Amino acid sequence: MQNKPALTLVKIGGKVLDNPVALAQILEDFSTINGPKILVHGGGNEASRLAEYMGIQPLMVEGRRVTDAAMLDIVVMTYAGLLNKKMVAQMQSLGQNALGLTGADGNSILSVKRPFKNIDFGFVGDVVAVNATFIHNILTQNIVPIFCAITHDGQGQLLNTNADTIASQLAIALSELYNVKLYYCFEKSGVLEDVDNEDSLIKNINEKLYKNLREKNAIHSGMIPKLDNCFEALNKGVKSIIIGHHTAIASKDHFTTISL
Amino acid sequence: MQNKPALTLVKIGGKVLDNPVALAQILEDFSTINGPKILVHGGGNEASRLAEYMGIQPLMVEGRRVTDAAMLDIVVMTYAGLLNKKMVAQMQSLGQNALGLTGADGNSILSVKRPFKNIDFGFVGDVVAVNATFIHNILTQNIVPIFCAITHDGQGQLLNTNADTIASQLAIALSELYNVKLYYCFEKSGVLEDVDNEDSLIKNINEKLYKNLREKNAIHSGMIPKLDNCFEALNKGVKSIIIGHHTAIASKDHFTTISL
Numbered sequence: 001m002q003n004k005p006a007l008t009l010v011k012i013g014g015k016v017l018d019n020p021v022a023l024a025q026i027l028e029d030f031s032t033i034n035g036p037k038i039l040v041h042g043g044g045n046e047a048s049r050l051a052e053y054m055g056i057q058p059l060m061v062e063g064r065r066v067t068d069a070a071m072l073d074i075v076v077m078t079y080a081g082l083l084n085k086k087m088v089a090q091m092q093s094l095g096q097n098a099l100g101l102t103g104a105d106g107n108s109i110l111s112v113k114r115p116f117k118n119i120d121f122g123f124v125g126d127v128v129a130v131n132a133t134f135i136h137n138i139l140t141q142n143i144v145p146i147f148c149a150i151t152h153d154g155q156g157q158l159l160n161t162n163a164d165t166i167a168s169q170l171a172i173a174l175s176e177l178y179n180v181k182l183y184y185c186f187e188k189s190g191v192l193e194d195v196d197n198e199d200s201l202i203k204n205i206n207e208k209l210y211k212n213l214r215e216k217n218a219i220h221s222g223m224i225p226k227l228d229n230c231f232e233a234l235n236k237g238v239k240s241i242i243i244g245h246h247t248a249i250a251s252k253d254h255f256t257t258i259s260l
Numbered sequence: 261m262q263n264k265p266a267l268t269l270v271k272i273g274g275k276v277l278d279n280p281v282a283l284a285q286i287l288e289d290f291s292t293i294n295g296p297k298i299l300v301h302g303g304g305n306e307a308s309r310l311a312e313y314m315g316i317q318p319l320m321v322e323g324r325r326v327t328d329a330a331m332l333d334i335v336v337m338t339y340a341g342l343l344n345k346k347m348v349a350q351m352q353s354l355g356q357n358a359l360g361l362t363g364a365d366g367n368s369i370l371s372v373k374r375p376f377k378n379i380d381f382g383f384v385g386d387v388v389a390v391n392a393t394f395i396h397n398i399l400t401q402n403i404v405p406i407f408c409a410i411t412h413d414g415q416g417q418l419l420n421t422n423a424d425t426i427a428s429q430l431a432i433a434l435s436e437l438y439n440v441k442l443y444y445c446f447e448k449s450g451v452l453e454d455v456d457n458e459d460s461l462i463k464n465i466n467e468k469l470y471k472n473l474r475e476k477n478a479i480h481s482g483m484i485p486k487l488d489n490c491f492e493a494l495n496k497g498v499k500s501i502i503i504g505h506h507t508a509i510a511s512k513d514h515f516t517t518i519s520l
Contacts, residue, residue: 080341
């Protein structure tokens with residue numbers, strides 16, 4: 001276990017994706033990380049903006065986008081097209097040989113269309129397999145994969161997929177080959193006791209504390225799926241996880257360390 | 261020279277990209293090609309349609325799109341996003357491990373922004389370098405690269421690039437390592453003496469015949485840059501070139517063979 005090489009996996013999402021200055025800083029900070037690394041990004045508001053332009057009303061249920069055929073096209077255009085390729089070009093200008101990927105590319109992430117229960121989420125995928133061999137081969141060539149939140153079902157269908165889940169599933173699959181350090185970066189300083197107070201940062205959170213805080217309803221609803229993902233990943237071999245502000249990549253500050 | 265492995269490079273463009281049935285057939289035909297292969301695609305009318313939706317008027321000068329910042333975003337969304345990723349997913353469903361690429365990905369195709377002469381083409385790139393090592397490494401993993409017509413300048417800028425040029429520059433660069441067979445596929449049966457008469461197909465064209473036909477103004481203006489690209493490629497080591505209907509990949513009919 002100790003002999004595995006290190007791999008850093010950074011997931012960025014939220015408002016930073018809509019802020020070119022913050023995004024440029026993140027890519028610069030990310031490029032200073034030594035050794036193999038992977039970037040995973042969400043979509044920001046770009047897809048909603050384009051949908052509005054085209055007169056299509058984005059529909060959100062339980063914090064997740066309902067993806068009909070028209071919205072899937074928009075999501076693929078903005079996530080896999082605009083956002084992903086601009087980041088790849090920026091990384092190249094920083095001397096980093098980036099490669100933009102959806103889960104369809106290299107069959108890197110296979111998913112299934114979410115089964116219809118109470119809500120039909122449309123063309124939304126749940127990850128079922130990660131092609132660690134393909135990703136490992138890319139990493140050994142000093143290439144930096146940049147994943148957007150699109151996967152495929154192997155039957156020709158692209159699927160909109162939660163970026164946090166993509167990050168944790170990649171981290172789990174690659175833990176067979178690497179000691180994976182996973183960063184979830186967004187606009188907050190980490191897990192906060194009071195979501196409106198950055199000083200209420202919890203510096204360390206483990207499963208027991210998480211259980212206690214949930215019982216007291218002291219975890220913000222948006223943070224629950226993130227933390228569930230984290231503990232699943234740690235239980236499945238991921239070495240360490242950090243949730244924090246996007247400046248945490250370089251500053252080693254403003255973050256929460258998640259442990260079992 | 262004879263010991264180099266074969267590589268098939270297929271460029272598709274024109275109206276077939278707007279016809280899902282024809283496109284599915286092309287991908288099926290393409291998937292039957294044995295050995296290493298690469299697909300290069302243009303953009304069809306998808307970009308113009310999206311621009312119209314968004315109230316942006318596409319501007320064409322001398323048959324080429326003028327690409328301002330707004331149009332570049334649209335081109336990146338439709339070529340690198342929608343078209344490219346749908347093709348990658350479809351190829352995966354055919355058991356072909358496809359990988360969608362712009363020239364920024366893996367620093368595979370570097371270009372320079374076209375210098376301003378009489379016409380400012382905007383964010384349009386002329387190819388200056390192909391990363392044959394990266395592409396060769398991909399091919400040796402039985403991965404099928406699918407290139408869209410976007411490149412980068414290495415300074416963070418994506419650039420709209422002619423797909424025919426991308427195909428010929430890839431073919432030339434990879435001729436160091438492979439015996440490259442290059443197909444240019446579109447909706448016509450090949451090079452026609454009379455553009456409105458499919459029976460006027462020229463089955464073989466060499467440099468001498470091309471020169472004669474040009475002197476007689478018997479080559480359609482849209483075909484001239486294509487043929488110029490072909491003869492440049494043949495003179496720089498590409499083994500064989502075919503211009504023909506997209507069914508030519510499988511049917512071995514409806515095409516013109518280009519030779520020196």
